[in-house]
Amino acid sequence: MAFERVHDASIQYSTLPETVPASYPETVQNSYPEAITYDAKQAPDAVTEPWPESPPPRLPWWKRPKILLIVLGATVLLLLIVIGVVAGVLVSREKSYVPPPAPLPALFSGHIANPSLSLSLSRLRSKNNPPAAAGTEGPTAPTPTSVCRGTNCPSMIAVVDDTTPSARPGIKRFFALGQDQAIWTRRGDGAAWADDWTSLGGTFLSQPAAVNHVTTQTTVFAVDSNFNMLGKSTKDGAWDGAQWLNLAGGITAPPTVCSAATGSLDVFVRGTDAGLFRMNLNRTSGAFTSWLGEGGFLASAPVATCAGGGRIDVVLFGGSGPPHDLWIKRWDGTDFQAAEWFSQGGGFVGDPAAVSLGSDRTDYFGLGRDGAMYHKTWTAAAGFSAFENIGGPFQSAPYAVAVGTDRIDVLAVGKDDQLKHNALLGATWSADWQDLGGKFNSAPAAFVAASGRVSVYGLANNGSMFHGSWTIGSDRDWTNGTGWVSDQGFLSTRWFRNAVS
Secondary structure, three states: OOOOOOOOOOOOOOOOOOOOOOOOOOOOOOOOOOOOOOOOOOOOOOOOOOOOOOOOOOOOHHHOHHHHHHHHHHHHHHHHHHHHHHHHHHHHHHHHOOOOOOOOOOOOOOOOOOOOOOOOOOOOOOOOOOOOOOOOOOOOOOOOOOOOOOOOEOEOEEEEEOOOOOOOOOOEEEEEEEOOOOEEEEEEOOOOEOOOOEEOOOOEOOOOEEEEEEOOEEEEEEEEOOOEEEEEEEEOOEEOOOOOEEEEEOEOOOOEEEEEEOOEEEEEEEEOOOOEEEEEEOOOOOOEOOOEEEEOOEOOOOEEEEEEOOEEEEEEEEOOOOOEEEEEEEEOOOOOOOOOEEEOOOOEEEEEEEEEOOOOEEEEEEEEOOOOEEEEEEEOOOEEOOOEEOOOOEOEOOEEEEEOOOEEEEEEEEOOOOEEEEEEEOOEEOOOOEEEEOOOOOEOEEEEOOOOEEEEEEEOOOOOEEEEEEEEOOOOOEEOOOOOEEOOOOEOOOOOOOOOO
16 A cells, blocks of 8 residues: 655744744764874884894784784774764664554554546646735745645645634634644734734644634644644633643544534544544533544545535545545434445545535545546535546645535646636636636635635745735636735644554
8 A cells, every 4th residue: 555745744943923933953963983093102213233134034914013003993993983873873763763653443444446537637727917916025936846846735724713702704713833833823804914923832743623613612623743633722712721632643634623513513533544533522511522433544634524404524535546536424413423435436646625515515626646626516416426627737735615605616726836716607617727826835725705805825935824815706717816915924834644554
């Protein structure tokens, strides 16, 4: 079984957002021991007597003290060099060793078949990105290239409605992993910020996932440096204590979370055996369950979408591979463990995306091994559609936004590090992708404001967040762009994906 490349999630040191992050600590260099030198003895005074008529017989080298001393010294020096090299290798391995996570129970051992999907490319059409508004600061160009190059980068930003009672309508709360490995938060509406970046502390490996599960409560989750799930809640705008709640684990990919009913939430993760695991916060008891095995074999991080009516779709790429099939596990609000797995075939890389238009429709997106984006729809009336190729190539996970009841806008980062946009109106996609510019070092995250404008957020190469806003009209293209505006912060562009056992 081969797995996709694990992206480094090592520490970046900084104090976010007031100061520029400090540089990495100097690497410990293993040095060889210094050469041993010997003091030469003074030569004896010259002999005044003449040499005998015939010289004495020449001794073998092992009986000549000077040569024997030189050979012995060289042998000792060579032995010390060998010992130094071996010790250096052992020290280097010890410094790079990361203890494995505690394993979760392996509740599913079967691998899933992988029928192939014929993938093809279509071309992108570029449009001029609107110029930045006066006084705004756009993100700098990647140095040397985006971290998305050669891989399939996920979104690093979680966005939910702000549940602070005093918040003005339309305010969102943002969460991101800092370069100091803490989780950071900020509130804004796409037009103005309500506060500055604030640290929630902790030492984390994964980007966060967040959900509103009570009218005045938001909970954020992330995987810490011990591969455990930690959670923290804000209630009526105040954070619940200084410490994070440790929910244990043995987790190998970022979490996803969904609230299908007020007061209840479900967190989904990938375990060390690549199975899907779920933890539920019960709205009656107010307590979390233990981790519950849901089966499957995940090659991606799971993605959950709440569809209304108590339905949750957990979407993932899995089975033997790579590339991997699209799999869906659907819960109708009664018994998740008894819920059916739906295999949709395909040949996918990276992570999927999903968005629901009410309780009777969900749309799924993923990138094929050719970098093109593929789309599939499920409706209560017609079931699953066939896959359709909607263009590419791309180098980030898709991000989909539902607009109204009959429109979906999808975003992804192109091979030139710039943001691409397309829209599905009814049953028809635009033939061309709109180029919105920017220089992305993460997949995008977006939301639609009550005003009808959409705001898209991403990370620049230096870890600062930036965004742009547009008007969604009757046409597929977005218009009246603000240009890309810097939102500051020192956020991590390194995401978490640990190997499975």
